[in-house]
Amino acid sequence: MRSALTYLSRPDLFGELAGLKGQFYAVIDEQVKSHLPDWILSAPGVYWIKTPESEKNLQTYEKAIQFFLHQGITRTSSIVAIGGGATTDLGGFIAATILRGISWIAVPTTLLAMVDGSIGGKVAVNLPQGKNLVGAFHMPEQIFICRDFLQTLSESEFESGKGEILKYGFLSKAVHSLILKNAPMDVIAHECAEFKIQIADKDFKEQGERIQLNLGHTLGHAFESTLKISHGLAVAMGMKYLFKILHDQKALQEWEKMVAALGFPEEKLKLSTYPHFNVEMFKNYLSVDKKKSDQLLRLVLVKEIGTHIVQTITFRELIDKIEAYDEFNR
Numbered sequence: 001m002r003s004a005l006t007y008l009s010r011p012d013l014f015g016e017l018a019g020l021k022g023q024f025y026a027v028i029d030e031q032v033k034s035h036l037p038d039w040i041l042s043a044p045g046v047y048w049i050k051t052p053e054s055e056k057n058l059q060t061y062e063k064a065i066q067f068f069l070h071q072g073i074t075r076t077s078s079i080v081a082i083g084g085g086a087t088t089d090l091g092g093f094i095a096a097t098i099l100r101g102i103s104w105i106a107v108p109t110t111l112l113a114m115v116d117g118s119i120g121g122k123v124a125v126n127l128p129q130g131k132n133l134v135g136a137f138h139m140p141e142q143i144f145i146c147r148d149f150l151q152t153l154s155e156s157e158f159e160s161g162k163g164e165i166l167k168y169g170f171l172s173k174a175v176h177s178l179i180l181k182n183a184p185m186d187v188i189a190h191e192c193a194e195f196k197i198q199i200a201d202k203d204f205k206e207q208g209e210r211i212q213l214n215l216g217h218t219l220g221h222a223f224e225s226t227l228k229i230s231h232g233l234a235v236a237m238g239m240k241y242l243f244k245i246l247h248d249q250k251a252l253q254e255w256e257k258m259v260a261a262l263g264f265p266e267e268k269l270k271l272s273t274y275p276h277f278n279v280e281m282f283k284n285y286l287s288v289d290k291k292k293s294d295q296l297l298r299l300v301l302v303k304e305i306g307t308h309i310v311q312t313i314t315f316r317e318l319i320d321k322i323e324a325y326d327e328f329n330r
């Protein structure tokens with residue numbers, strides 16, 4: 001099933017959602033309250049999220065399920081998830097499992113969620129051992145993108161979104177060319193969202209080409225967890241250090257060109273900027289990363305812009321490369 005991706009103004013968005021009034025069940029990030037109409041602010045079926053990434057867990061999941069059941073949710077209801085990627089992951093996972101699965105609508109409110117997090121139907125919560133370790137594949141019926149939400153987004157969250165956009169710059173020639181042409185951000189973001197929706201549509205359960213969307217994520221998740229930085233910044237670092245430990249100069253040069261064109265502060269993407277970085281914690285995180293199976297890792301690499309390759313290496317080989325690379329072992 002392909003989700004419908006619709007771009008809407010604020011009045012049109014809330015006009016669409018008003019169709020659910022009376023049966024409005026939603027998981028909403030409190031940070032976007034200033035954008036919401038009164039009827040949503042006072043709707044009884046809203047489960048509010050204060051700190052999305054730290055509430056993207058099984059405890060919140062269970063509380064929200066109890067809440068919706070108490071509110072009278074049924075198999076024909078839908079859940080609306082309004083927020084960044086952490087909120088859409090949580091809301092989508094609740095929808096995937098409550099009453100054996102009901103439909104859901106994603107309303108992404110961060111740049112990252114508009115280009116990636118809310119698209120494609122991979123939904124999950126985190127465990128203490130790692131990110132997204134419990135989840136499902138459950139396509140949203142609709143993805144409503146309203147760029148007005150971005151007016152309140154902080155600079156650092158914009159940067160995070162740019163991290164995933166950088167990833168698409170390697171995977172899609174069209175995105176690469178828009179980035180290097182300094183096209184307006186909404187044009188680039190639109191192209192990224194369309195690219196992801198096509199890939200997810202062709203390979204919903206990640207049996208084949210969808211794996212390319214994990215570019216930068218193996219090291220990225222480990223950076224995110226150990227450095228406590230945003231997801232997109234971590235993915236951008238994940239790509240850079242992957243190319244570095246594999247001595248892929250060509251990809252590294254493209255990375256540098258796109259980082260400059262996107263106006264990324266390069267300083268934030270250097271390991272030396274983070275004196276608290278602990279390589280043992282980093283390696284330990286990698287050892288429980290869900291992409292490791294039977295000690296083998298499938299790393300996504302870039303053959304050329306628009307063409308990825310998957311290299312299978314052992315977990316030990318990856319650790320050896322990290323240990324051999326100076327910057328990790330200051």
Ligand SMILES: NC(=O)c1ccc[n+]([C@@H]2O[C@H](COP(=O)([O-])OP(=O)(O)OC[C@H]3O[C@@H](n4cnc5c(N)ncnc54)[C@H](O)[C@@H]3O)[C@@H](O)[C@H]2O)c1
Binds near residue numbers: 052085089113150
């Ligand atoms: N399912 C997928 O395919 C997929 C893909 C990429 C990322 N993700 C997940 O997405 C999450 C990262 O997404 P994110 O960066 O959107 O994180 P997030 O949901 O944690 O949002 C980031 C911050 O922005 C705030 N925020 C949200 N919308 C806002 C707005 N309009 N104005 C002001 N503040 C706002 C949030 O409260 C939060 O503090 C991670 O959990 C990651 O695992 C999922």
